[in-house]
Amino acid sequence: xxxxxxxxxxxxxxxxxxxxxxxxxxxxxxxxxxxxxxxxxxxxxxxxxxxxxxxxxxxxxxxxxxxxxxxxxxxxxxxxxxxxxxxxxxxxxxxxxxxxxxxxxxxxxxxxxxxxxxxxxxxxxxxxxxxxxxxxxxxxxxxxxxxxxxxxxxxxxxxxxxxxxxxxxxxxxxxxxxxxxxxxxxxxxxxxxxxxxxxxxxxxxxxxxxxxxxxxxxxxxxxxxxxxxxxxxxxxxxxxxxxxxxxxxxxxxxxxxxxxxxxxxxxxxxxxxxxxxxxxxxxxxxxxxxxxxxxxxxxxxxxxxxxxxxxxxxxxxxxxxxxxxxxxxxxxxxxxxxxxxxxxxxxxxxxxxxxxxxxxxxxxx
Amino acid sequence: xxxxxxxxxxxxxxxxxxxxxxxxxxxxxxxxxxxxxxxxxxxxxxxxxxxxxxxxxxxxxxxxxxxxxxxxxxxxxxxxxxxxxxxxxxxxxxxxxxxxxxxxxxxxxxxxxxxxxxxxxxxxxxxxxxxxxxxxxxxxxxxxxxxxxxxxxxxxxxxxxxxxxxxxxxxxxxxxxxxxxxxxxxxxxxxxxxxxxxxxxxxxxxxxxxxxxxxxxxxxxxxxxxxxxxxxxxxxxx
Ligand SMILES: Nc1ncnc2c1ncn2[C@@H]1O[C@H](COP(=O)(O)OP(=O)(O)OP(=O)(O)O)[C@@H](O)[C@H]1O
Ligand SMILES: [Mg+2]
Numbered sequence: 001x002x003x004x005x006x007x008x009x010x011x012x013x014x015x016x017x018x019x020x021x022x023x024x025x026x027x028x029x030x031x032x033x034x035x036x037x038x039x040x041x042x043x044x045x046x047x048x049x050x051x052x053x054x055x056x057x058x059x060x061x062x063x064x065x066x067x068x069x070x071x072x073x074x075x076x077x078x079x080x081x082x083x084x085x086x087x088x089x090x091x092x093x094x095x096x097x098x099x100x101x102x103x104x105x106x107x108x109x110x111x112x113x114x115x116x117x118x119x120x121x122x123x124x125x126x127x128x129x130x131x132x133x134x135x136x137x138x139x140x141x142x143x144x145x146x147x148x149x150x151x152x153x154x155x156x157x158x159x160x161x162x163x164x165x166x167x168x169x170x171x172x173x174x175x176x177x178x179x180x181x182x183x184x185x186x187x188x189x190x191x192x193x194x195x196x197x198x199x200x201x202x203x204x205x206x207x208x209x210x211x212x213x214x215x216x217x218x219x220x221x222x223x224x225x226x227x228x229x230x231x232x233x234x235x236x237x238x239x240x241x242x243x244x245x246x247x248x249x250x251x252x253x254x255x256x257x258x259x260x261x262x263x264x265x266x267x268x269x270x271x272x273x274x275x276x277x278x279x280x281x282x283x284x285x286x287x288x289x290x291x292x293x294x295x296x297x298x299x300x301x302x303x304x305x306x307x308x309x310x311x312x313x314x315x316x317x318x319x320x321x322x323x324x325x326x327x328x329x330x331x332x333x334x335x336x337x338x339x340x341x342x343x344x345x346x347x348x349x350x351x352x353x354x355x356x357x358x359x360x361x362x363x364x365x
Numbered sequence: 366x367x368x369x370x371x372x373x374x375x376x377x378x379x380x381x382x383x384x385x386x387x388x389x390x391x392x393x394x395x396x397x398x399x400x401x402x403x404x405x406x407x408x409x410x411x412x413x414x415x416x417x418x419x420x421x422x423x424x425x426x427x428x429x430x431x432x433x434x435x436x437x438x439x440x441x442x443x444x445x446x447x448x449x450x451x452x453x454x455x456x457x458x459x460x461x462x463x464x465x466x467x468x469x470x471x472x473x474x475x476x477x478x479x480x481x482x483x484x485x486x487x488x489x490x491x492x493x494x495x496x497x498x499x500x501x502x503x504x505x506x507x508x509x510x511x512x513x514x515x516x517x518x519x520x521x522x523x524x525x526x527x528x529x530x531x532x533x534x535x536x537x538x539x540x541x542x543x544x545x546x547x548x549x550x551x552x553x554x555x556x557x558x559x560x561x562x563x564x565x566x567x568x569x570x571x572x573x574x575x576x577x578x579x580x581x582x583x584x585x586x587x588x589x590x591x592x593x594x595x596x597x598x599x600x601x602x603x
Contacts, residue, residue, distance in 0.1 A: 009464075278460045281421055282474045282522070283449025285442055360445075361422040363456055364412045364534050 008268045009300060015264035016304025017311070019257040020340060024312040026253045027332055030246055032325025036170040037236040037243070038229040040086075040104065043116040043167075046197035048210055049228045050081075051221045064220060066191040071216050072198055077209035079201045082112035083193035085179050087186025089154030091134075093143030101142075101173040103132075103153060105182030112197050114176050120147055121162030126176060131161035133176040137168055137323045153177070154185035168323070170236055170243075261340060262347030265300070269293055269351035273358065280360040290352060297348040301341050309333060367432055367451060367529035367562050369395040369418060374427035374437070376413050388413050389586040390427060395564065397529070399592075400556040400575055403566045405582035411566045412534055414582065418564065419452060419532045420444040449474075453523030455533035459515035461507035461522075467494065468503035471522045486525070493521040497551060513544025520551060530562040531555060537569060549575045 035042070041049065050072065052062035063085075072081040085105040090098040106114040108127055115123070119136040126133055132153070134142055145151060145160040152158065158177060167174050183190070200209045206224065213222045223231065237243035276289050312328070319326045373390040388410045395401060395418070403411050416422035417429065420436060421444070429437040436447065448454075453474070461470045471490040491503050497517040499510075507515055516536060523531055533552060537545035549565075553575045556563035565572065573579060581589040 274460070275462045278456075278462065279473070280445065281419075281448070281454055281456075283445055283447075283452070285445050288476075359422065361412075361416040363454075363460060364416055364421070 008271055009296075012264045012268040012300045013304050013307075015260055016301055016340065016344065017308045019261050020305055020308025020336065021311045021315075023250075023253050023257045024308065024328070024332075024336060025315060025326075026250045027336070028312070028316060028326040028328045029324070030250045031329055031332070032327040033170065033243060033246060034233050034237070035327050036168055036325055038232045039167065039169050040113065040174075041225060041229045041232055044113050044197055044225060045116075045199070046082075046112065046225055047200045047206060048198040048213060049223050049225060050196040050198060050213065050217060051194075051223070051228075053219050053221055063188065063192040063194060064196065066193060068217055068220060069193075069196055072196060072213065075209075075212055075216065077200050077204040077212055079199045080110065080112070081196050081198045082107050082110055083179065083196050084113035085182045085186070085188060085192075086194040087154075087182045087188065089156075089175075089185040091142055091173070091175065092152045094145055094149065094151070095143050097143070099142055099173065101153065101175045102169060102171060103175045103177050103182045103185055105177050105179040107179045112199075113195075115162070115164040115167055117165040117167075119163040119165040123162075125161035126178065128159070128161065129178050129180060130157060130159045131178070132158045132181070133162040133164045133167075134160055135164045135167045135174060137166075138173045139163065141173065153181075156181060156184045166321075168325075170240075258339075258343050261343045262350075265297055265344045265347035266351040268300075269297075269348040270355055273355035274363070276352070276355050277358055277360055277363045280356070281363045286356055289356065290349075293348050293352045294345065297344050298341070301344045305337050305340055366397040366560055368397070369393075369530065369562060370430040371395075371418070372428045372430075374414075374417055374424045374429060376410075376417060376422070377425045387585050388417070388424075391587055393580070393587070393590075395562050397562045398557060398560045399563075399577035400553050401562075401564045401578045401580065402572055402576035403564060403580050403582065404568055404573065405588075406568060409582040410585040411568075411582055413585075415532055415534055415564065415566050418530075419454060420448055449526075451529050453526070453528035453531045455516070455519050455523050455531070455536045457535040457538055459507070459512075459519040459539075461515055461518060463507060465507075466504050467499065467507060467510070467518050470507060470518060471525050474522045474525050490521065490525055493524055494518070497521050498547070511544075513540045513547065516540055516544070516548055517551070520548065524555065528561070531564070533563070533565045535567055535569075536565060537567065537572060542571065545569070545571060 050064065050068060052064045066083065069081055069083060072078055087103050089101055089103050091101045092098055104113060106112060111123055111126055114126065115133050125131050134145065147160055147163065149160045150157065151160065153175065158181065164176065198213065200206060210222060210224055237247060279289050316326055316328055371391055371393040373392055375386065375390045376388040377384045377386050391414065403415060405411050413422065417424050420439065424437055427437065428435055439447065462473065465473065468490050471493065472486055475486055494500065494503055497520060499514060499517055502510060502514065507518065510518065537548055540548065549572055552563055552565060555561055578592045580587055
């Protein structure tokens with residue numbers, strides 16, 4: 001038998017649902033953006049990345065010499081090493097206008113650093129020198145080029161041969177092409193690459209292998225994939241307006257959420273001070289009243305979390321395949337839930353302390 | 366059955382700057398089997414005295430005994446558990462908890478924590494409600510009841526645990542004359558037939574005919590205390 005007053009319960013519940021939904025949505029956009037930032041690194045399938053010295057982010061333009069490739073492959077710990085080359089170019093849409101794109105060149109036949117999911121076509125389509133893959137989400141922007149469409153990037157002939165699924169970068173439209181085509185488009189000097197992707201032998205000690213790489217490549221920056229992903233995200237987050245301002249607004253959202261939830265439960269508990277005084281007068285111990293308040297708070301919060309998460313999952317399902325950044329790492333829901341419960345419990349317990357401070361004799365007045 | 370003895374019980378209130386005595390040393394013995402009415406003008410200290418008797422307010426001076434056990438210096442939790450075991454309260458406002466049904470409100474007094482009520486307890490609550498003329502309201506929300514019905518439901522809440530002591534502060538003041546009579550008859554029956562200590566605070570003269578004992582307070586002091594033939598008041602102090 002847990003007490004509940006319908007209207008105030010409904011109000012508090014609505015508050016929890018709204019905050020869980022809004023903060024969750026904000027967080028999903030933030031994590032979605034973070035994913036965009038490091039999308040190439042995260043999906044590379046490599047264990048380590050070799051970049052030009054002092055580079056802290058894969059999108060910075062400095063190139064690295066192909067000479068290093070041989071040195072890397074020579075190491076016992078290395079299973080393979082593949083270069084990628086990233087350049088910029090103007091994509092000519094079917095109606096003759098131009099869109100700026102980032103072209104990612106992969107070496108055949110392994111195509112490391114290339115697309116990981118396809119909406120149409122497959123990796124084999126990219127084995128051809130002329131072939132490029134554009135992303136499903138960019139089709140409209142690029143004028144709906146049908147597979148097989150011949151067009152130009154940076155004045156070079158390319159054929160749209162496949163459509164990728166979810167290859168969306170923070171720096172704009174990603175187009176995958178062959179290494180030689182990108183060299184052509186970007187006018188890169190021969191034998192120079194943006195990065196070398198390295199895969200270690202199965203069972204190799206990653207730390208030791210990284211150390212070996214660093215030893216043979218003192219002029220280069222060598223990162224594990226996870227480290228580079230982190231560095232790239234941090235770079236964009238701190239150095240670009242969007243990341244920073246979105247992070248800031250998420251933080252404000254969380255603060256407002258904390259204030260609203262604790263205040264909502266605070267007022268809802270304090271609004272029932274008279275009920276608690278009655279309970280005290282007719283013999284309830286502080287503990288009894290606390291149990292009632294805590295269980296009511298938990299019911300409201302858990303129900304609110306449930307409904308909030310339900311709405312969120314509907315939203316995420318709807319936006320997951322759209323151009324809106326949205327991603328909800330699995331560690332977020334438990335944290336969001338624990339923080340919400342902690343915040344609402346503290347709000348109601350503070351109110352309870354205040355309510356219990358009144359003498360039980362107050363019920364006689 | 367319970368017996369209450371007050372020895373020189375006094376109470377002061379301070380408004381921050383000065384201390385004011387609102388109840389002067391009072392010695393009283395309260396016995397079961399009679400309806401005691403505590404009367405007096407507004408501000409005379411009736412509620413203060415009742416609160417001390419009910420262990421919701423501590424006296425500033427004096428001692429109180431419940432069946433020879435001193436109860437005037439208990440801590441909050443001890444007082445609460447004694448209230449739970451021995452006391453029933455009826456307030457001026459019914460103070461039913463909205464959101465709970467009438468039956469749940471009645472059962473609330475049994476164990477405030479809210480364990481699942483025993484089947485016998487539910488049965489007893491329903492019987493009490495029936496006896497108080499509230500048959501069929503067990504599952505109704507309190508706000509659907511009239512003022513008199515609410516007050517009777519609150520009497521059921523006070524009686525569910527068979528309290529030895531029933532304290533009522535102006536139980537009829539929020540009621541019309543007829544409902545007031547019904548409530549007073551019930552309280553009288555409880556005092557006499559069930560041999561309990563029943564104390565009713567009231568400044569409503571219509572309540573006096575139900576009293577077996579009438580204690581009058583004025584300015585914080587008992588000015589008359591008459592039993593049975595209270596109409597012919599004998600002043601004990603002036
Ligand atoms: N908590 C308190 N703090 C300060 N003064 C108080 C407090 N409670 C009661 N008093 C004062 O004590 C006096 C007696 O109050 P009490 O409530 O006992 O009177 P009463 O006889 O019940 O009056 P009424 O018929 O209006 O209910 C009043 O002057 C009141 O202002
Ligand atoms: Mg009073």
